Amino acid sequence: MLWACIVLPHLALDGVLRRNPQSGPLVLVDGPVNARRIVSANREAREAGLHVGQRLSAAQALLTRFDAVPYDRAAVDRWHRFLAAVAYRYSSEVSLLPHAIVLEVSRSMSLFGPWPRLEAMLRADLAALGFRHRITAAPTPHAAHVLAGVSDGQAVLTPDAMRQALQRVPIGKSRLPAMATETLPGMGIRTLGQLLALPRDGLRRRFGAGLLEMLDRLTGDLPAGLDSYRPPDVFDLRIELMHEVENIASLVFPLRRMTGDLAAYLAGRDGGVQRFTLRLEHRDGRVTEVPVGLLTPEREPGMLFELARGRLDQVQLPEPVLAMRLVARELPPFVPAGRDLFDERPTHALPLDQLRERLRARLGDRAVHQLDSTTDPRPERAQAVAGNPCRSGFSREAFGPGFGIRDSGFAKAKASRLKPLLQGIGPRPTWLLDRPIPLRGAAPRILAGPERLETGWWDGGEVCRDYYVVETSLGQHAWAFCAPGEQDGWMLQGWFA
Template sequence: MLWACIVLPHLALDGVLRRRPDAGPLVLVDGPVNARSIVSANREAREAGLHVGQRLSAAQALLTRFDALPYDREAVDRWHRFLAAVAYRYSSEVSLLPHAIVLEVSRSMGLFGPWPRLEAMLRADLAALGFRHRITAAPTPHAAYVLAGVSDGQAVLTPDTLRRALQGVPIGKSRLPAAATEALPGMGIRTLGQLLGLPRDGLRRRFGVELLAALDRLTGELPAGLDAYRPPDVFDLRIELMHEVENIASLVFPLRRITGDLAAYLAGRDGGVQRFVLRLEHRDGKVTEVPVGLLTPEREPGMLFELARGRLDQVQLPEPVLAMRLIARDLPPFVPGGRDLFDERPANALPIEQLRERLRARLGDRAVHQLDSTTDPRPERAQAVAGQSPCGSGFSRDAFAFTNPKSPIPNPGSKASRLKPLPQQPLPQSDEPRPTWLLDRPIPLRGTAPRILSGPERLETGWWDGGEVCRDYYVVETSLGQHAWAFCAPGEQAGWMLQGWFA
């Protein structure tokens, strides 16, 4: 087996800095109100002379302007579990240790590649989320945890080399029971190598079985004994803003961050999201809810951000925003869209599903429809909005209900509808010259008489409902150079009626 350990030495501070990209000197403080001390400091604060363990009063005497925020243990726990959910993408065996995450990766390397590649993927994910880290690998989770405490990037890939890698680890960083780590240096035992060479009976008499069990878990003689972590079925993340926000534009950065977190969580679950809610929190407990719904599950971070921003842009803020919260409960399985092996679309072409969702976000749910086919051959009745037609859902070219000699005409009545080419001009060689834009109803084609490109094709149909039509259809070019589909009365080339436009 091979275990990876991710140590998160600045979890609390990174959780704050990721929502404050341009923070000045900032520290986290903890302890009694009258004796608070610094537990974490960012780079600007350290360069100004502030350091961990320093009393807040001493720091204020040294530096007049800096931000001091309370150390939030609940927030640290939330970020810890969130990153475990992200790591779940790479392994089904994930466990939590203090300020660290361990995951079994020997089977994962068959999917993601050798350890250096998998390590690089883990680091890229953590860096994109804004969390500093150290990563090591070892045959046991506890050994990986110990090694991550003394170095970054070390990889012990076989059990035979594990004891050698542990030889020089100081006892103070061995993560063994506290009673032993405090007493052993006074006995002249300062490294794990020295400790592992001592007689076990003497260690048992002096420190009990707890120390021996810890050593056996470290070397793999005993099972790790860790609780498995499972991601929750609901994503619920809240970002408290540093100041009151009065316009939508100032919410773009936290929105990008929170939707990126949702995408990382979904990748860990190997799932997607179809509905989620943005909650904008105001004073006195007031909330503005912004629902975001998709037609199909999605998890691409840029897509989720664009959709949420499109919905957010339509909101009028009643009051300043103090916090943003994203809740996603509808998390169905996600199936990536397939592409042809020889797909000739440009690399930056937007898939139709993403284009559709962006249009819905920008224009509203009712502005974009899926077309449905009908069995009526009249062009103005050949299309319907999906869900409003008695036919099945989905759009097909048969929705136009026209045929060429290779395709039979639909039969809505007791006798056949007729669409036939007349002998005056040959039909063009291209397949079914039908416009992509059909008008809801024909309208007069004004202006100079068009130039006929092909046709006519005669349509005789509609006798079963009293709406019988008899028309000669042509592909024409207008005086402005536009290609149109138009008809006139049988045998005539005047009184043109426009039916649709070609792209």
């Protein structure tokens, strides 16, 4: 077996800095109100002379302006479990240790590649989320945890190499009980190698069986004895803003963080999201809810951010925002969109489903519709909107005799490449007008036609027209008609791309 250990030495501070990475000197403080001490400090605070263990009153005497945020144990626990859910993407065996996460990766390497590649992927995910870290690998989770406290990036892949690496670990960094780490140096035992060489009976009499059990778990002579972690079925993330926010633009940064966290969580579950809610918290417990719905499950972070931002841009804030919360309760399975082996689309071309969702977010749910097919050959009646907006995406159907394929106005073909849908039927425009309008200007030049359309006798809307492909005086290619046998009084039916 091979276990990876992710140590998070600045978990509490990183959780706060994610709200506002551009802040000045900032410290976390803990303890009684009248005797608070600094438990963590960012780089700007350390450069100004503030340090861990310093009393808050002494820090305020040294530096007049800095942010002091209370240490929040509940928030630290939430971030710890969130990162465990992210790590679940790489292994089904994930466990929590103090300020650390361990995951069994020997089977994962058959999917993600050798350890250096898997390590790089873990580091990239953590860096993107804004959490500083150390990562090591060893045959037991406790050995990986101990080695991570000594150096970053160490990888011992065999039991023999692990035992050799443990020999040099100082007792003070062995993560053994405090009684042992305080007593053993006075006995001349300063490394784990010296401790492991001592007679076990003497250690049992002096320190009890618990120390021997920890040493055996460290070396792999006993099972690790860890509880497995499983991600919850609901994503619930709350960010308390550093200051009151009165405009939507200032919510963009925390929104990007939250949707990025949601995407990382979904990747860990190998799932997607189809509906989630943004809750903007105001004073006195008032809340503005912003629902975000998708037609199909999604988990791409950029797409989730764009959709949420599009909904948020439509909100008028009634009051300043104190905190944001994102709740996703419906997390269905996610199936990535496939592409043909010889697909000629550009690599970064936007898939149709994602384009549809962005349009709905920007324009509103009822602004984008699925096109329905009809059997009416009259062009102005040959397309219809389906009953439910965007019920299943854009239509790519033929809308009856004498009318070609229309891809909701987003056809890619140029006029020179249009081909008849049916034998003997001329090309059809990519932009079809809702109703014919007079074609103004000089008489057009005829490129193709005529094509006779005579229909509608059954409902009193009878038409008899000769259709032509024409070029206007401005060089535009149009689909127009006039009365049979005539070439004036032109009516415009559509435009070619």
